[in-house]
Amino acid sequence: MKAAVRFxxxxxxxxxxxxxxxxxxxPSGVPAANFPAVGVxxxxxSATATDSTGKAIPVSLASMRGKVVVxxxxxxxxxxxxxxxxxxxxxxxxxxxxxxxxxLPTSVDSVASHASWAKESHFPFAMIADTKSEVATKYGSQGxxxxxxxxxxxxxGKDGKVAYADTRxxxxxxxxxxxxxxxxxxxxxx
Numbered sequence: 001m002k003a004a005v006r007f008x009x010x011x012x013x014x015x016x017x018x019x020x021x022x023x024x025x026x027p028s029g030v031p032a033a034n035f036p037a038v039g040v041x042x043x044x045x046s047a048t049a050t051d052s053t054g055k056a057i058p059v060s061l062a063s064m065r066g067k068v069v070v071x072x073x074x075x076x077x078x079x080x081x082x083x084x085x086x087x088x089x090x091x092x093x094x095x096x097x098x099x100x101x102x103x104l105p106t107s108v109d110s111v112a113s114h115a116s117w118a119k120e121s122h123f124p125f126a127m128i129a130d131t132k133s134e135v136a137t138k139y140g141s142q143g144x145x146x147x148x149x150x151x152x153x154x155x156x157g158k159d160g161k162v163a164y165a166d167t168r169x170x171x172x173x174x175x176x177x178x179x180x181x182x183x184x185x186x187x188x189x190x
Contacts, residue, residue, distance in 0.1 A: 034140030043138035049126040054115035073141035085171035
């Protein structure tokens with residue numbers, strides 16, 4: 001993967017806060033049995049991402065070891081909540097993520113859909129096209145009985161372990177972004 005390509009792995013999905021059945025409670029205090037627990041190895045994945053250039057970019061969690069990754073699952077390109085979320089990521093990129101973080105918003109949309117949206121919106125990150133829901137399923141972010149993903153966010157530390165998970169990320173509330181920023185800072189060792 002080219003060093004010039006900026007990634008921040010952010011997995012946002014339309015409903016949920018994180019932890020595992022054996023792991024700690026979610027930020028809302030509700031256990032989340034299908035999500036990887038904080039402190040465990042993040043499920044590895046290989047996928048295709050794209051940015052505003054429209055070029056398909058292979059990504060894998062294993063290749064990002066040593067970096068902080070934000071994996072943000074979200075329901076659909078251009079929907080109101082998802083637009084608010086990814087626009088905030090863009091507009092406050094430096095404040096939210098900073099240097100050395102790979103941000104990867106992820107949805108079921110195609111590479112072409114991501115590329116056109118990223119170009120229109122000038123997103124400074126690549127987006128994963130998880131059209132078969134393989135990555136979302138590994139992270140418990142696949143919507144039950146529906147094709148869209150739940151809005152979830154995972155911070156994966158340099159050691160490859162889940163450092164933070166919010167399985168009910170609220171894209172319209174500042175509190176969620178504040179918690180995410182604090183989790184990223186902690187994962188970076190700042």
